[in-house]
Amino acid sequence: MLDSLKRHGRLTQIELAGVTGLSPASVSNIVKELTAAGVLHTSFTSRSGRRATLVSLAHSVGLVAGVHFSSRQLNIAIADATRTVVTHTTLPLALDHRHDAELDRLALLLGDLTESLGGSLGDLHAVGLALPAPIDPRTHTVSTPGLLPGWEDIDIAQALTGRIARPVFVDSEANLGGLAEAREGSARDVSSAVYIRVGHTVSGGIVAGGDLFHGASGKAGQIGHITIDENGPVCRCSNRGCLETYVGGPALLSAFPPAEGMHRLSDLLLAADDGDAAAQRVIADAGRHLGVAAASVCNLFDPERIVIGGELAAAGEILMAPMRHALERSALTSPAGLPDIIGASFGDWAETRGAIALALEHVDVGADTVAASA
């Protein structure tokens, strides 16, 4: 039952019975017992006009932190056991950020944030960490050399644990964005989904039955390195013609002459939003390439829904309409139709929320608090 609460955040007793398969009466009894032990918190609400008891994990269960290093920004959020974010902060990052300096800064920032809440690092039960590269789940290292040069060859979870003495869980940003969208966002009502993250880099996460599919070494879903053109430009993964060399941030920005001052994706998005035809065209072309790559993903994996996240997702239909069109042309059709393509519901914070979800999954709620209150 605690697992379902960790997964869904807040549920009514009836919903809990549905999710766990227990009878409503036993759910009610267990909730009563755990509330008395201080593990759960109940409040009254109404569902379809009837009074219901809303059950959530108690705040006293503790806090978790979600951390997202993207290519150019660090997002940190601290949330309680109900996944309510209590404080958050951001920090712009250099493109070539490195593990030693960044983890040092992160440790200091986490300390500052917990202090501003009147606590200390010790109040964090777990930290989830999202990184812009596939992570090998066995070794917690970057799976593929070249994708995140400053972070290679170290056990990242252990490196952060060494600094803050809290348990740390690491995964790729696309996986965690997908996890957030599947658990509580745009893909919560479907059983299989693919999350495609388009920003400085292009990557993806595969969610089936509410859980991530990592593959053998964490590389599953790396859509950015699907080959589009055998003779295309050389990619940082040292192959040629990868999707990312056409759709990644630097590729899009280099389409403009340097004098136009198109330095960042935010400039491109702003120009497109202002109605600039060239900016819209560049984004639409990216959408078309994405659609072709998404078609391969659909033929292999057949998801019910495709969720688009990352910085470029803010372009909305300018990106997604051409993507749908390209998908329709290239994917195997079925009577049920193709998967719908929609934007991420958490915007820039999807990956951070996924990191929070990952951390909460590993919090050992029961044992700890029950023992303490006994």
Added chain:
Amino acid sequence: MTNPRARSHERILTMRGIGKRFRAVKALTDVDFWVDAGEVVALVGDNGAGKSTLVKVLSGVYAPDAGSVEFDGAAVDITSPVVAHDLGIATVFQDLALCDNLDVVANLWLGREIVDGSALNEVEMEQRTWALMRELSARLPSVREPVAMLSGGQRQTVAIARSLIGDPRVVILDEPTAALGVAQTAEVLNLIVRLRERGHGVVLISHNMADVMAVADRVFVLRLGRNNGVFDVADITSETLISAITGARSGPATTPPEPAENVVPLRAESDRAHRRGL
């Protein structure tokens, strides 16, 4: 107050061949520098490289001995800080120059108070202060708090907000993150990103390569009073920058391009090829 920006960023300020000498010491020799709207330009260099002198020439504290300055395409003489301010060049110096005993609102409007007849219009000033702080996503406990009670990052925020009153075209920040903790540095860096989004040209002077690489679009390296390269941040690594600062290598040519031209001879091509796709 915000400028919706067109795709082509207009050139605000161009300095050509600036020279400045203090008796026998040549502080600046033949320095070129330019700023476009909506970009963050970092000015880096070793101690004594001439960063502060250049900024003081820009803000009207020193008059240059040689060279020309163009603002919005017209030649100008920045003869005093008042002239610089009237042109739309605002400078936040390292000491911030805030009045510790006054609250945030009083500091922001000091010398430019909004008056209603003969009385101060406190309500209007407070409302506009809040509006500005919200626009900058600044975290302040209250705008009626004496500045002495604020943290280093918050004081920097107040100083930057004050420079924005009068809607300047160029904001110059002298070592804004020196002596700040990590959390406060984050606050200031986010603020610089906001300034850029508002369409101001931002000149950032900093010793911290991580900060420069995080928020700047272009970096000017000064060494011994001369230009030692202009780099596009997307094309370089911190190592390239550090070797340009220390003189281990000199950067590409530094003549300012005409804004209308589409070719800029400033790209470090080898680095660019190396980092393509990232």
